[in-house]
Amino acid sequence: MDSINSAVPPNEARKRNVRDRTPSFNSVPHIKGGVPKSRPSTLRNFASNSSMRSVGSDTDRSEIIAPVPRRHLLQTAESSQWLRLDTFSDTNWPSRGISPVSATSSVASNFPTSTASKRLSFSALLEQEKLSRGIPASVSYAKDREEPIEDSKSGGARRWVRWMHRHGLKVWVVPSAIVASIWVKWCIGLGTYSGHATPPMFGDYEAQRHWMELTIHLPFREWYTYDLQYWGLDYPPLTAYASWLCGKVGSLINPSWFDLYTSRGIESPESKLFMRASVVALDTLIYVPALYTFMRTWQGTRSSRTQHVALVTLLFHPALLLIDFGHFQYNSVMLGLTLLALNAFAAGYDLLGAFFFVLSLGFKQMALYYAPAIGSYLLGKCIYLGPVHGSRLFMRLAFTVTLTLILLFAPFLPPLSPSSTILAPVSRIFPFARGLFEDKVANFWCFTNVLLIKWKRMFEGREGILIKASAGLTVLGFLPGAAGLLWGGWKARLQPADLHENKTQEITVPPIPTPTLPLLPYALLTSSMSFFLFSFQVHEKTILLPLLPLTLLLSGASLNEEVWMWGVLGNNVGVFSMWPLLKKDGLGVQYFAMLLLWNRMVGHDPFRLRPNSLVAILSIAVYVTAFLLHALELLVPPPARYPDLFPVLNVLVCTPVFGLVWLWSIKRGIEVGWAIGGLPGSGAKKSGDLYNGTPKPKPNPAMESVRRDFGVRAMSLGYAPSEARRRALESLRAGSVERDVFPPPLGRR
């Protein structure tokens, strides 16, 4: 240690060199070789950030002294750890630096022992990092090892990705992962589907096939009115158009698969093959590219290995695969369109995002579950941009949404058909005539129905009250997430004065996301889970909607982190909650195989959990119960009096978990919100002062409240962007770039 320490004199210039070089160890590929359009490099991003409110020439120096790297959009868990100062993840440190362009972050992330990191100085930590990075010789030596030490703490997907990278097959990772996922999807499709060989009504498979049949044979205005008793069309128009397309292609191959009326209940192997292929094709065309762009936008600043692992984790998402390719539905199209919207938001293209989200809504009305979060994100962005630019964005968004909706419904609107035609699709899409819940769904209503109150009996004839109650509870449920986004936008909102100054520049600035973007996945989770738990007419398959943001969060987290634990638990319980459905469809083997495969891929071993945190204890309890339930169901037939005993027990196990995931998402939303812009209340006054135009000079609040070192680090990581931005503004106001405004260089003593 000493010799290496002495090798670097306490000279600042040298130290800068070290800092400048460090990123090149871990960040070259994706900084240099990425898609420049969607991922501006960190420095450029900062430049654009500042150029929005300051004179461009002044920013040069601040870039050099204190680059504010772009935040990892899914890694805000780290930020709270940083700010909290106590939770250095000792053994579960992420395999790569938190931020590729921040020297400090890679120090901490590569130096595993928490006590030492608190004792040692920064320069010593840098040396530690150099040691841990290894000199080239040892790197090449490590190549020969089949299993480096990290391997014992990672999933199969990460091991595979590492192996591929090490054998020079990096470019093959994404193609072969996608092909492998298509292969698995196709294999799941070998099984039976919803309503297989159960005349006269069959199931979801027949519903989808019937829609293809009716859309290709009937004119637009009859789509939503034709024989409603037999699987009448009750999805929005985009589904109908997609069905029309599939039906057209199918009848080119064999018209008898989609003959009007006579093809009802057709189950020939060829038609099944075509139907399965249509799901795989639509999934590959929409959902897989959405996942890929997600990897490149939301995780664009992370190592290519992490990106690849995230892609694999998402590609084999068991719940979605089982429902879409086993049970038979086209959920991945709806989810893929929503995900494309999220990616567009992350890249800063809000109008494109809004367009995609409306398409998602237009494919399946279930995407409404996300609407509160997405709506308040966009509204929050309008607030963030200030009155002038905000209202301009608002108008544009409103115009885009309206235009897209009109386009979607065009065939049902006046020029093409009588004005009354539009009523049929709308009343079909939003059916309030059905019951509070169907079958046994792991949501609040079914849960309390079993345990406490017989809702249906109690409110017989007064269903209106129940509808209102469920709507009210749902709104309460998603309010925290939505409010967080709006509040975040308000807290971080830009100075009107700055915007005025740079009106001309602002137009040329590449689109950038708002600071509230990291809140979006949590808000999506809160909102969709609240709908799942409290809203009216929920189906058990709807759990796919909350699972999407949960899995997105999980894919960006490192092993055994809190987000990861909740994500895995949520996914496993989500699949378990659909067990009664899958069992009915005859997909028990696929259920088992997918759980096995996916858990092994992400590196989750339910048998090796240690009760060292709340979520771990909860996981153990849930897994034990679930195993017991499966064993019981296998061995003992349900008593004649309670034929639904096992589905009911399933509901009793799953609902509390979903409820806790919902509460956790709210908690995380608050934490992340705090990391972005301070807590509501506590930080309001300070920022209020700032925004009123009376900036406090010094001392800096961040420096006060947080220990000096870590405050610096948190800021240089970009986790205190509003602080950084504020201080940048202060300095510009003062007319000089003071040295002390920016974090002191690292090793200065």
Added chain:
Amino acid sequence: MSKLSPPSSPTQAHHPAIPEDQEETGSIPSKSHRNSDSKWPRWGLSRSETDVLLLSTGLKVLLFPAYRSTDFEVHRNWLAITHSLPVSQWYYDTTSEWTLDYPPFFAYFEKLLSIPAALIDPKIVDLNNLGYSEWTVIAYQRSTVILTELILGVVLLRFIRGAVDTSRQRIISASLFLHPGFLIIDHIHFQYNGFMYGILLWSILMAREGHKLSSGILFAILLNFKHIYMYLAPAYFIYLLRSYCMSVSGEILPTRFISLANAVIVVFVVSLGPFILMGQLPQLLSRLFPFTRGLNHAYWAPNAWAIVTAADRVLLQFAKRFGVALSLNESGVASTSRGLVGDTVFTVIPNIKPVQTFAITVGFQAIFLVKLWRSPTYKSFLAALTLCGYSSFMFGWHVHEKAVLLVLVPLSLLAVDSYAYFKTFLIASTAGVFSLFPLLFTPAASLIAVVYSLLWGASVLLPINRQIYEFPRSVPWVILETLENIYLVGFIALQGFVALFPLLTQNRSGSAALEFLPLLVTSVYCAIGLIWAFLRLSVIYLKQQY
């Protein structure tokens, strides 16, 4: 004899007899392993090995509802025969057309499997319940394939433990465990090859470790499971005779010879003894060796005879069109109109008799065996073994396309030896695996096979190719390599043709005559590659100094 304890339980993989185990795999990652997993037994498996095991199990389980050939019913019927009939009736029963035609050890094996089957669902072992295809029997039979295949996995693990180059052997072991051949034949088409190739590899492993007696005994056992392995017997005979029963200078060591002979005899007595006592040996042999079949199987295995038969067909067309006066064989002309089903009778070329195929096979084998006799080392044995199986596959009578595994499995063990071997392996594997695709004729199943094979190729062949690629040294070699690569790329076009041909001709009249054209083209194209790989391997083996 202690080496003979079957590796049925994975704990055996940590056998104390192989100390290299600790050195090879344990030295570097040992720290992390021992720390992290005190609670969880590891059975000597590293994490990536567990990954392969669990992932492959998951994938195989997903294939439960896939297409099954009649072999599935064949094996179910054998479960029923061995469970409900006394031993004396096994080789006489004709309730089903799928009579028992495997050697006695396989019958005993089926008897063993039938015991749990009867507990799970008694209808599985009901002799008269022909074509039973309930979920229970599918799940049960498919799981027995997965479970018995673990023997293959354990043996492949032990191959890694003592290997010279652990990391390459790891790739080869994984490639064999995940071989598309096993996936197609065992897990979709349905057979128990994984388990039996496990025994074969175990025997080869024993030869590598120097336990030649055990190697011989294991091969004798394998012969009594499935007699197709007789194709490999000459290489075993020469190898064991020369390197085990004789000293280096060429003197016979009587004690060794007698112990080997006795051991093999004991194995055969255990297997055939009961039937000899009951005087059923002729009946048993007539079941095992039905000499009533034709030169080619229904779908021509991609060997020399496929080329000959195709040439005959082409000549016939030529003769018909140009009216060349050739002495056409009338029954042969009738045979062509029946496409590929049934016996092959040549029209232009003189018919080939079983004796002739036998002579050609033995002739080729003799060349390699002479070389083996001169240099009876393990590597030489491995190559000679492969070539023995290869000669039989190329020139045997009524060879089935599934027999290509006899070539591909031992050849895999040679693949990482040098680039010359690897290129041979690459060509043979591509052609051999592709030739298996017609086994699965439903579109869903063939898509699975094709995509899986592509993935397998990408994750096995590519990394090895990168590691051991050698530039060709002179112009002829460059040309040769280019031609080989063109041949390999041609498989893409071939797959496109096979997939699109039925779609293009389905509405055209007279398409029935062309119905078998894709099969014929596949067979011939694969045969070209396999013959070339055979020649390549022969030359490499004969030229190499051992």
